[in-house]
Amino acid sequence: MKVSQGHRNPQGIVSFDKKVLLAAEHGPRGGDEINVIKEGGDYGWPFVSYGQPYSSGDYVKPSKTGTHEGYLEPITYWVPSIAPTELVQLPVAGWGSWGRALVLGTLREEVLVFMKVNEKFEVVESVRVDMGERIRDLEVLSNGSLLATTDAGNLITVSNSQVRNIYIK
Ligand SMILES: [Ca+2]
Structure with missing residues (x-):
């Protein structure tokens, strides 16, 4: 069964509070999005995007750029691109005021984006935590800490109070 359409390159998906599906996707050049599914x-893809085509020779080009009119709006988007990957929700315990927040991995920016959303899924607070590596995947561990995989071949745990490298190469 098809749930939704018009996604470009979704790489992260999370069930927020185990109730609402959120997905992160790459835009073309800019226009990376998080959507409530x-x-x-x-x-909207390939008809509208807040991003731009890479070049006039793109195989698929958005019909309209810099707008998302006529299609479901993302809850947030990034121009220029941050290259979003996995999306997770933090547990309440152990994360202080960031409990229940969303965390997004990124490739291009090499950061984790922590985002608080309100009941309408508007992003009300956002911070970027520099990881210094391209973050591919995220998992919330049973002890509540966050585990990130990186393109450099590392696993990194992130807790509210510490950041620690584990080299697996
Ligand atoms: Ca879109």
């Missing part, structure tokens, strides 16, 4: 929703 609604059944039957159309998220």
Whole structure:
């Protein structure tokens, strides 16, 4: 069963509070998005994007750029691109005021983006935590800390109070 359409390159998906599906996707050049997924929703690609084509020779080009009119709006987007990957939700315990927040991995920016959303899924606070590596995947461990995989071949745990490298190469 098709749930939704018009996604470009979704790489992260999370069930927020185990109720609402959120997905992160790459835009073309800019226009990276986080969307609340609604059944039957159309998220615009390849018709609209806040990003731009890479070049006039792109195989698929958005029909309209710099707008998302006519399609479901992302809850947040990035121009220029940050290259988003996995999206997770932090547990309440152990994360202080960031409990229940969203965390997004990025490739290009080499940061984790921590985001608080309100009940309407508006991003009300956002911080970037520099990881110094391209972050590919994220997992919340049973002890509540966050585990990141990196393109350099490292696993990094992140807790509210510490950042620690574990080299697996
Ligand atoms: Ca879109």
